[in-house]
Amino acid sequence: MSARRIIAVLLENEAGALSRIIGLFAQRNYNIESLTVAPTEDETLSRLTLTTCGDESTIEQVTKQLNKLIEVVKVVDLTDGDHIERELMLVKVRAEGAQRPEIKRVADIFRGQIVDLTPDAYTVQLTGPSEKLDAFIRAIGRAAVLEVARSGVSGIGRGDAMMRL
Amino acid sequence: MAEMLSGADMLVRALQDEGVEYLFGYPGGAALHIYDAIFKQQKVEHILVRHEQAAAHMADGYARATGRPGVVLVTSGPGATNTITGIATAHMDSTPIVVISGQVPTDQLGTDAFQETDMVGVSRPVVKHSFLVRNAAEIPMAVKKAFYIAASGRPGPVVIDVPKDATDPNAKFEYAYPKDVAMRSYNPVAHGHSGQIRAAVKLLLAAKRPVIYSGGGVVQGDAAEALTAIARRLDYPVTNTLMGLGGFPGTDRRFLGMLGLHGTFEANLAMHHADVIFAVGARFDDRVTNNPAKFCPSAKFIHLDVDPASISKIIPADIPIVGAAAPALTGMLGRLETELERNPDAIDRDAIDAWWRRIDGWRGRFGLDHDQRARGDAPLLPQQVVQAVYRATRGEAYVTADVGQHQMFAAQYYLFDEPRRWINSGGLGTMGFGLPAAMGAQFAFPDAQVVCVTGEGSFMMNMQELSTCMQYALPIKIINLNNQALGMVKQWQDMQYGGRHSHSTYKDALPDFVALAASFGHAGFRVDTLPELEAVVAEIFSDKYKDRLVFLDAWIDPDEHVYPMAIKGGAMNEMVLTRNGGPAPPP
Known part of the structure; x- marks a missing residue:
């Protein structure tokens, strides 16, 4: 398995x-x-x-x-064990005309923030488990995605579990 | 006031303080400050080799014979890369060597400078650890840690890469050699877990068809005595891996011989039918297990190893014990005595006697000489040469081997009663290892009988070292089992490729080895018949040649194969015993 x-x-x-x-x-x-x-x-x-x-x-x-x-x-x-995992993604998305409010709405739903913009594109910042970032890209549609930078997963145990010397 | 030394002097001084006897090396630009520091002292003797690969094998041979790290010194670039095969050989067989390589000055690192190679990068997959010294002040601690890491836990090679500016003779630093070393990230386990040891002893005592399967970890871990005591106390059969020969006395009746691909019939069958297998310092190498899915179907496994990553890597262990072989086995022996005192009938003697009767039956019918007997009046056989050498040296020599058929014949027919006497490249299978390894052993023990059993193919991979042997008057005895071919390759081609000998022969292109040896001032002999063999071997090992290197070119039957040979993809009881005999009946 x-x-x-x-x-x-x-x-x-x-x-x-x-x-x-x-x-x-x-x-x-x-x-x-x-x-x-x-x-x-x-x-x-x-x-x-x-x-x-x-x-x-x-x-x-x-x-x-x-x-x-x-x-x-x-x-x-x-x-x-129980743990928290997070990944950061910066994604540049095509956003022109009528698409602009739609992209903004989807970003809001995923609790993303628009951190940069041009007349044709938004740069969205998202954090969460990797599946959430994947889901955002699917929601936006691959055709609209111009560039993706992902940090890779960072993780930590939940509760009192601590990783130290 | 503390002593002020240059980086080069500190390096050499640290080697002195570490008790290093020999440095096997070859000078070059980036190492010249270090060589000048060596020139100014007498405590560490530098041995000038003819090729850096051989220097690494010499250090390795020295380490295997003594248990102490062997040390190599080379320059940057090609000097460093030439040691890689030797480092990989030591890595696969877990032997402690420390390789010091010169490097271009730090301000030239990464500029593709003359003779620059990223030695730490190139060696990374084949070292236990490596250091790039950033400045001279780091040298004493780097040396201390290198020797500690190389020799402790599961031993292995360590590289120290030293940029030339760190050895600048004009920059002086306070020198003090560290007394101890503590590393929060490296704490090798010594004693095995007492609960696991108790469980292991219980399982061992309850066994009806036990086998002790011991490997290189027993030899390297100086645990032969403890293992032998346990096996004799229990009266259980013992088999050794290729790396483990000498870990249990080869002449003890409890010894079944080597197991695996070219293991004995009785060792492989005993493994296959065993109900409890006690693996010590062995790693279930593919040359032992053959097909893991069919491996020893009725056995429970106790696995003792110093490296946790070796346990349950190939075969899941029922009772894993992480620990160094010697203290763990001593702990087991104590526990065993306690148990036997409490219950003297803890061992099922009837079952063990019946087990021995089965094993002796296998040994009697298809023991090692089965193939020789089957050959009848053949020309000189390689097995006969090894047996003659065994008799002439009374089984007491340090024997090194190269890789191929001759290696297997030596492993099968030379019986080692002591650990550290059998020195061969088991894991990596490095042709060219034998002669330099023999040199390392001879430097370690100048008065001992050191024999290199080789084949002409392997020998020609490092024969330049005959010159080094001349320079240092090393009285090694080289036994060249000359079949005018790459015998093991040819054997596989016979058995699996319809006899198509693709690039495995060169019989019209061999040198006159007797003349070759003579050209380096050594003695050479040639033998090609059985009647001459005994007399020639006796002469070579007589006092007359005590102080000389002798090369015996033994022209053996070129068609001989190594048997038994496991059948590819099979279980341990599936093997071929003679050329025409086909597979043995699996009893």
């Missing part, structure tokens, strides 16, 4: 650490759907969230192999 997984990784904030993680996925034929990384409040650590999919034994290998990397401090499969 192949399922989508969100894996959070704390790693030493050192040059080359990220390339080891990406290299591991390429080398072992694991798939990466999205990946985000940035330093944490502790500047010696980076936090990386990646989404991947695979059956249970593949995901077990993914987490074990990640843990083997010397610079990886901690690995948590967020999908093991």
Whole structure:
């Protein structure tokens, strides 16, 4: 049973650490759907969230192999428990004449914000789970979409569950 | 006041403080400051190789023979990339080596400078870890961490890439070698979980058809003694992987021989019919399991390994134990004694006796010499050469091998009673490994008998090192099983490609190996019949050649195959035993 997984990784904030993680996925034929990384409040650590999919034994290998990397401090499969996932999308949409109010309405329904505009287009900012962003694109219609920039998924456990050293 | 040293001096000093005896290396532009620092000291001896790949294999051979990290020093660019095969070899077989590579100065990094290669990038998939030194002050800690990471946990190769400006002789820094190293992200597990050990002992004691399957982790983890004690206390059969030979005494009657693709009939059958398999420091490699779906259908698995990622990777473990082999096995032995004290009849002796009768039946009918017997009066056979070397060295030599048929014959017919005596490239299968690995072992133990069993194909991949052997007067004995072909390739072509020998022979293009050896000041012999064999081998290993490298060019039957051979995609009880015999009847 192949399922989508969100894996959070704390790693030493050192040059080359990220390339080891990406290299591991390429080398072992694991798939990466999205990946985000940035330093944490502790500047010696980076936090990386990646989404991947695979059956249970593949995901077990993914987490074990990640843990083997010397610079990886901690690995948590967020999908093991309750969690929040968010992705940011900036999307440039064709918006001319009568389309303009319609686009605005759809953006409102998805709680998006128009953050830039030209006479022919809107740039909409949206956050949410990846499926919501996919649904927005479907609602607008692919033909109207001029450009998409997505951040990849970031995630955190719900409640008291905390990922720290 | 703290001592002030340049980066180059700090690097060499750190190696001294780490207790390094030998550096296997080759100089070049980016490493010249380091070479100058080496020139000014005597504690670390530098061995000048003829090719950087061989330097990595020498360090690897040294590490496998001693258990201590082997060290390599090369320049940037081609010097660094030439070590990659050696690093990958060490990575696949989990041996501790530290490779120090020169790099272009930091202000030239990324500019496609002369002899620039992204060594950290190129080596990344085949190292346990790597360091790019950003400035000289980082050197002592980088060296400390490199040796710690290389040798601890599941050992492996570590690269330290050192830009030339970090070794500038004019920039001096305070030097102090760190006493300890602590890394929040790297804490290898030592002792196994006591609950898991209890469960494992219980399952082992309840077994009716047990097999202990041990691998390289027992050899590398210095756990042969503990494993042997457990196997003898239980009187259970033991099989070793190619990497694990010597982890249990080869001459003990409980030893079934190697298992797997070219494993013995009795080892593979015992595995197939076992009800409990205790895997120690072994990783269920595809050359062992053949088809995982058909692998050992009635067995429960206890799997002890220092690397959690090796457990349940191929075959799900019923009782996983993460731990270093030696402390975990010692813990198990203690637990076993407690259990047996409490209940001396815990082992079902009748069942174990019946199991041994079955195993001895298999061994008697289709044991290793079955194929030799089937050949009748054949020309000189490679197995006979290995057996003659075994007798002449009383089974006590350090034996290295290259890759191919000769490697399998050596693994099958040379019985290792001690760990670290059998040195071969098991995981990566690197032709050209044998001679430099033998050199590393000989440097580690100058008075020991070191034998390189090779084939002419493998030997020609690193034969330039005959010159290094001349320079350092290494008295290695090279046994060249010469079948004038790439024997293992040819065997597969015979068995699976209708005998079409596509690019696997070169018989009119071989050098005169005796003359070749002589041109480097070594002794050379040639033998091609069985009656001459014993006398020639006895002479080679006599005191007369104690201090010389001897090359024995043994012209063997070019048509010999390695048997048993597992049938592709089958279970462990499916194998071919002789050329014309077809598959063995699976009992």
